Amino acid sequence: MRVVVSIGGSVLAPNLDARRVEDHAAVVETLAEAGCDIAAVVGGGGVARDYIGTARELGANEVQLDQIGIDVTRINARLLIAALGPRVDPKVARDYEDAGDAVRRGDVSIMGGIMPGQTTDAVAAALAEYVDADLLVYATSVDGVYDADPSSQDGAQKYTQLLPTELVDVVAPMSRDAGASAPVDLLAAKLIQRAGMRTIVLDGADPQHIKSAVLDGEHNGTDIIPPDATDDLATWVRAER
Numbered sequence: 001m002r003v004v005v006s007i008g009g010s011v012l013a014p015n016l017d018a019r020r021v022e023d024h025a026a027v028v029e030t031l032a033e034a035g036c037d038i039a040a041v042v043g044g045g046g047v048a049r050d051y052i053g054t055a056r057e058l059g060a061n062e063v064q065l066d067q068i069g070i071d072v073t074r075i076n077a078r079l080l081i082a083a084l085g086p087r088v089d090p091k092v093a094r095d096y097e098d099a100g101d102a103v104r105r106g107d108v109s110i111m112g113g114i115m116p117g118q119t120t121d122a123v124a125a126a127l128a129e130y131v132d133a134d135l136l137v138y139a140t141s142v143d144g145v146y147d148a149d150p151s152s153q154d155g156a157q158k159y160t161q162l163l164p165t166e167l168v169d170v171v172a173p174m175s176r177d178a179g180a181s182a183p184v185d186l187l188a189a190k191l192i193q194r195a196g197m198r199t200i201v202l203d204g205a206d207p208q209h210i211k212s213a214v215l216d217g218e219h220n221g222t223d224i225i226p227p228d229a230t231d232d233l234a235t236w237v238r239a240e241r
């Protein structure tokens with residue numbers, strides 16, 4: 001099974017904690033040892049936001065701010081590479097072709113952002129399509145897709161399952177609200193819809209959640225299931241492995 005995992009910066013490196021990065025790397029290695037082809041896309045998290053905020057005060061334009069964000073995602077990617085064993089491509093992949101080549105060679109490929117005007121959510125979705133992944137997993141700081149922001153709205157309801165079209169409908173209004181943070185942004189949702197990509201959004205604070213989802217089909221997040229997929233996740237995962 002070929003899997004792309006998107007690991008939010010706020011999940012991998014909310015602060016500099018070697019143990020946390022090692023725990024994520026261990027899960028990536030376990031998936032690879034279980035026979036999965038793996039590529040991971042790493043976000044920038046709070047550190048990227050801090051740099052971007054400071055640079056904005058200094059007068060940087062939006063493209064320059066995005067470039068700073070991309071640099072931070074790549075530094076986080078380097079941390080994950082540092083924690084991974086010999087199966088990893090030691091380069092941070094700079095584009096989808098680099099990542100695709102590494103995956104086809106049998107290496108684990110790690111990338112951060114690639115170009116201004118988007119986030120690593122979209123990079124992960126495009127990479128999943130490019131490498132013809134079977135599954136895309138978003139390990140985020142939220143434990144799934146909700147109908148409203150659960151950090152500010154009591155009573156926000158989590159979806160256990162969505163069609164890709166429904167995901168687009170759910171995140172579109174969230175993406176229009178300034179400062180609102182959908183667990184997967186609108187561009188990523190549209191790429192998932194276009195590709196018909198089987199996707200899971202889950203709480204990545206404990207990387208074991210990623211392992212259970214990919215190897216056993218068990219998680220407490222949201223399954224985004226394309227309309228032509230008939231099996232439930234656990235049955236599907238068993239058949240794919």
Ligand code: UTP
Binds near residue numbers: 073113116
């Ligand atoms: P993230 O993907 O971490 O952004 O990239 P985010 O969604 O704001 O972070 P989380 O999910 O809350 O942790 C950090 C920043 O890097 C730039 C953007 O400015 C983004 O906000 N970036 C990232 C790009 O411009 N292009 C990319 O391909 C990736």
